[in-house]
Amino acid sequence: MKRFVPFVLLAVLVPAITSIVLAQQPSQATLRISAGDRPVATVTLSGQLYFNAGDVVTALGGTITPDSTGFRVTLNNVVAAFGPDSRFGVVRDDLIEMPAPPIVVDGKPYVPWQFFQGFFKRAIDNEAVWDPATRVLAVRAAQRNVVSVQASVTNVQGISKIVLSLSGPAEYGIVKQPGLYTVAFRTPIHAPFAEQSVEDPYVQKLTFAGNELRIQLSAPEVVGDAYKLENPFRIVIDFRKGAAPAPGVPPPAVSRPVDQPGIRTIVIDPGHGGKEVGAIGPSGMYEKDATLAVCRKLALSLGSKLGARVVLTRDDDSVISLDQRTAIANQYKADLFLSVHMNAAVVKGAHGSETYFLSLDASDELAKKAAEGENAVSAAAQPTTSSDLKLILWDLAQQEYLNESSKFASAIQEEMNRATGVQNRGVKQAPFKVLVGATMPAALVEVAFITNPEEESKIKSDAYQNMVVDAITRAVQRYKTDYETRIGVAQPPPAAAPATTTTTTATRTGT
Amino acid sequence: MRRVVLGIALLLLVGSCKKPTRLMSNLAVANKVSVRSVRLYFQGPDMLLAAETRNVSLPENPAGALSVVVRELLKGSANSTVARSFPADTVLRAAYLLPDGTVFVDLGGPTLTQGWGTGSHEELMAVYSVVWTVTANFTEAKRVRLLLNGEPAETLAGHVALDRPLRAAEWVVDPRRR
Numbered sequence: 271m272k273r274f275v276p277f278v279l280l281a282v283l284v285p286a287i288t289s290i291v292l293a294q295q296p297s298q299a300t301l302r303i304s305a306g307d308r309p310v311a312t313v314t315l316s317g318q319l320y321f322n323a324g325d326v327v328t329a330l331g332g333t334i335t336p337d338s339t340g341f342r343v344t345l346n347n348v349v350a351a352f353g354p355d356s357r358f359g360v361v362r363d364d365l366i367e368m369p370a371p372p373i374v375v376d377g378k379p380y381v382p383w384q385f386f387q388g389f390f391k392r393a394i395d396n397e398a399v400w401d402p403a404t405r406v407l408a409v410r411a412a413q414r415n416v417v418s419v420q421a422s423v424t425n426v427q428g429i430s431k432i433v434l435s436l437s438g439p440a441e442y443g444i445v446k447q448p449g450l451y452t453v454a455f456r457t458p459i460h461a462p463f464a465e466q467s468v469e470d471p472y473v474q475k476l477t478f479a480g481n482e483l484r485i486q487l488s489a490p491e492v493v494g495d496a497y498k499l500e501n502p503f504r505i506v507i508d509f510r511k512g513a514a515p516a517p518g519v520p521p522p523a524v525s526r527p528v529d530q531p532g533i534r535t536i537v538i539d540p541g542h543g544g545k546e547v548g549a550i551g552p553s554g555m556y557e558k559d560a561t562l563a564v565c566r567k568l569a570l571s572l573g574s575k576l577g578a579r580v581v582l583t584r585d586d587d588s589v590i591s592l593d594q595r596t597a598i599a600n601q602y603k604a605d606l607f608l609s610v611h612m613n614a615a616v617v618k619g620a621h622g623s624e625t626y627f628l629s630l631d632a633s634d635e636l637a638k639k640a641a642e643g644e645n646a647v648s649a650a651a652q653p654t655t656s657s658d659l660k661l662i663l664w665d666l667a668q669q670e671y672l673n674e675s676s677k678f679a680s681a682i683q684e685e686m687n688r689a690t691g692v693q694n695r696g697v698k699q700a701p702f703k704v705l706v707g708a709t710m711p712a713a714l715v716e717v718a719f720i721t722n723p724e725e726e727s728k729i730k731s732d733a734y735q736n737m738v739v740d741a742i743t744r745a746v747q748r749y750k751t752d753y754e755t756r757i758g759v760a761q762p763p764p765a766a767a768p769a770t771t772t773t774t775t776a777t778r779t780g781t
Numbered sequence: 782m783r784r785v786v787l788g789i790a791l792l793l794l795v796g797s798c799k800k801p802t803r804l805m806s807n808l809a810v811a812n813k814v815s816v817r818s819v820r821l822y823f824q825g826p827d828m829l830l831a832a833e834t835r836n837v838s839l840p841e842n843p844a845g846a847l848s849v850v851v852r853e854l855l856k857g858s859a860n861s862t863v864a865r866s867f868p869a870d871t872v873l874r875a876a877y878l879l880p881d882g883t884v885f886v887d888l889g890g891p892t893l894t895q896g897w898g899t900g901s902h903e904e905l906m907a908v909y910s911v912v913w914t915v916t917a918n919f920t921e922a923k924r925v926r927l928l929l930n931g932e933p934a935e936t937l938a939g940h941v942a943l944d945r946p947l948r949a950a951e952w953v954v955d956p957r958r959r
Contacts, residue, residue: 340880349881355844356877358885365933546939549900557900592935611940614900616864617828626901629950698952700905703935703942716901 296375301326302408310407313380318370320380321407330394330409334379341372341379348393352385359385361392383407416458417503421476421483423468430472430509432485439503448490453483453505472509497600499593508601531759533606533750535579536572537599539704540565541611541714544589549614551726557612558587560720560729565610567739575743576750592703600709606678606746607712609704612720612729621722624695625683626714627675628705674711677752681745682715689741690718690734711749715742813841819850822913822954823858824866824906830913831958833858843919847876851886854914866903866910868892874931876915882923883946884915889930893937901940908941909953916949924948 299321301310308329311322323343324334332345340353352359352372359366359381366388372381386398390409397412418437423430440457461478468474475486485494485507493512498505540561542548548557562584569580581602583595590598599607613624679697687694695716705712717738718725728734754760817839825831837853839846851873857865871890878884897904912925924946928934934943941947 337880342880351880351883353844353877353879356875356879356885358877358879360879360881360883542939546896547898548939549903550898557898592939611901614903615828616903617824617826620828620902624902700901700940700950701942701945701947702901702940703944704940706942714901719900719902721900 299405299407301329302406302410303329304410305329311380313373313375315373316370318382319402320373320375321383321386323372323379323381323385326386326407326409330390332393336377336379343389345389345393348389350385350389350393352379352381354379359388361389364388364392416460418460418462419455419478419483420462421466423470423473423476425470425472430470432473432476432507432509434483434505434507436503436505440505442505444496446494449487449492451485451487451494451507451509453485453496453507455481455483472511495603497597499597506601531757532754533576533578533746535581535602535604536576536606536608536746537581537583537602537604538565538569538572539583539595539599539607539609541609541704543584544587546589549612549720551720551729552723553726555720555726555730557614557720560612560717561610562587564717564735564738567735568610568742571739571743572746576747578746578750593707595704596707596712599712600707604710606749607705607708607710608678608682608742608746609702609712609714610742611714611716612718613716614721615719616721619722620719621725622695623683623686623690623718624716625679625686625697626700626702626705626716627679627697627712628672628708629699629701671709671711674753675705675713678711678745678749679713679715681749681752682713682742685741685745685748686715686717686738689737689744814838815841817846819853820914820917821850821854821858822910822917823860823863824910825863825955825958827955828902828906829955830906830910830953831955832913832917833860833863835859843878843921844876847878847884847915847919847922848873850914850918851876851911854910866907868897874928878919878921882921884919884922884925885928886911886915886925887928887931888937893929897938899938904936904938904940905953908937908943908947909950912947913949913954 297312297314298309299312301308308325310325310329313320313322323341327334327343327345330345332343334341334343336342340351340355343350343352348361350359350361350366352366352368354372354374357368357371359368359372366385368382368384370382372379372385374380383398383400386407386409390396390398391412395412396409399408399410400406401408415438417440420435422433422435424433425431434453436459440455440459442456443454445452445454459478459481461483463476463478465475465477468476470488472488472492473485474488477484477486487494487509489511491511492509494507494509496505496507540558542556542558542561544558546558548561550556565582566585569582572578573580579602581598581604583598584590595609596607613620676697683694683697702714705714718729720726720729751760815838816836818834819837819839820832821835822830823833835853837849839849855867855871855873857863867888868890870892871888874887874889876884876886908927911927915925916922926946927937927943929937929943936943
């Protein structure tokens with residue numbers, strides 16, 4: 271029996287050893303591109319297949335260069351970077367997620383095929399597809415999936431709202447003509463019907479023709495504004511009565527901070543809600559409850575004292591995503607957006623109020639992304655317009671929002687200081703998610719520190735809440751008067767006293 | 782005979798064990814460690830970040846050193862009166878430095894995962910304590926993006942947008958203790 275032991279051992283060991291060795295041995299796959307098939311070196315390590323990045327990228331005319339911590343890939347003037355310490359590559363500001371970090375073999379970088387999938391989509395609008403059965407990595411023009419569209423029309427508060435629910439993301443452009451609004455999909459769609467009449471004050475008929483949805487409007491002066499929501503992907507178009515467009519005048523390529531002069535619509539955002547309770551006070555008060563209480567009173571105050579149309583992003587204890595809050599403001603074409611929060615600090619005795627507006631880094635990136643979206647939307651309507659010019663116009667519009675946001679935030683902070691007598695913590699800039707994407711002057715006020723027992727106690731009281739509401743109302747009134755005077759739709763008040771508190775710099779004032 | 786067979790088997794086994802070393806040889810990072818003085822940023826009594834200097838044994842390659850430095854930050858200040866910037870159960874899952882100067886810091890832990898209930902000030906201090914600590918100690922690091930449990934996160938506590946890399950904002954740090 272003992273004689274057999276070595277053979278048994280060999281029988282077990284040899285296949286195992288062979289498989290380990292084979293797993294480490296380099297192999298080849300085929301790269302299939304429009305110019306033909308090429309061999310590409312591959313390596314398998316711990317069950318993960320890696321492709322020689324240089325083989326693939328250079329076959330497509332790109333370059334790959336090492337640097338101190340990884341590699342830089344350039345293709346079609348788009349640069350991506352990756353390193354062996356991360357399973358994320360970066361291209362511009364996006365991430366390319368890979369199942370495992372790249373590896374380096376004999377000085378050459380090897381990556382999972384998912385890197386090519388992420389990079390080629392952004393660099394050359396191609397898709398990379400790996401077929402393990404044939405060992406072919408195909409790089410080809412992106413095959414856009416057909417998306418299903420569902421359409422609904424409702425009329426809410428005098429606005430006719432068409433919601434197009436899509437089974438996935440889609441590219442589209444919008445063409446506005448008097449009496450007709452066309453959504454031109456660049457992604458193939460599956461239409462729910464060919465034609466449907468609608469009982470609605472502004473929308474008469476929906477017609478799907480090929481890849482277009484034509485929306486027949488009841489009158490030439492009906493205007494529509496479209497925006498998209500994600501997860502799930504939806505295109506929402508609000509129709510309302512507006513001024514009739516002059517014949518031959520195209521719609522503006524870039525929306526301005528306000529479509530109609532003056533501050534008419536204000537969206538107030540009570541911070542947090544539902545399971546997102548926010549900060550918690552020493553006696554157990556939730557930030558979400560404090561913000562809702564203040565905002566309900568603020569909405570009544572702004573409505574009655576300024577005659578403004580005021581919309582709350584939530585009027586109950588519901589969860590509203592941060593994106594959705596800004597989307598609501600954009601949807602209502604708000605002229606001002608204010609998010610109300612209570613602050614928290616681990617530093618004992620922290621107290622006071624502070625007001626924020628969006629920081630430049632965040633808004634710069636937002637502007638670029640928004641400009642890309644705006645370009646996509648208006649391309650069908652105005653194919654001759656320079657995208658560079660649009661980017662500049664959008665940047666200017668964004669800068670204008672920021673300038674106005676700074677003024678708005680300063681007015682709030684000054685009135686809060688004056689009314690409450692709490693410590694002035696100043697006006698600051700921060701990349702707050704709820705301010706990103708607002709296409710109007712926007713600010714976030716931290717009323718007081720709910721983590722401070724004294725301030726928590728104040729926040730609970732009606733008297734303090736009313737004081738805060740009065741202060742913010744005065745600030746909005748001040749900003750409204752100032753703004754409307756500057757744009758020439760209001761006369762300056764006879765006793766337009768200059769602000770008495772310290773004014774702000776762009777980044778921080780007060781202590 | 783048995784000895785010969787066992788010998789061959791052993792040789793094959795040893796040979797196969799060497800292969801990964803050859804394959805990964807270019808990945809092998811210099812494992813040299815040296816003591817460096819690093820600056821860690823914690824919130825001071827004036828509610829701004831302030832640098833605290835600490836001597837730490839660091840691997841010489843930045844990728845390895847990054848994780849060590851961020852873990853030091855998460856340990857908290859040497860001064861027991863200075864509060865932690867992050868919940869005590871926060872862990873560093875990984876930290877990566879990419880060639881374009883973007884650092885990815887992947888955080889985890891029960892509180893951050895289940896939803897950190899705090900205000901914007903605390904969240905700003907926590908996020909920027911990482912950004913400042915990383916960019917102050919690694920010249921290659923230009924900006925920092927935080928991930929949560931290996932995934933892109935919207936925010937840590939409902940305020941600061943984490944869907945983009947952040948640069949070191951000036952106003953969050955005490956200019957006298959930078």
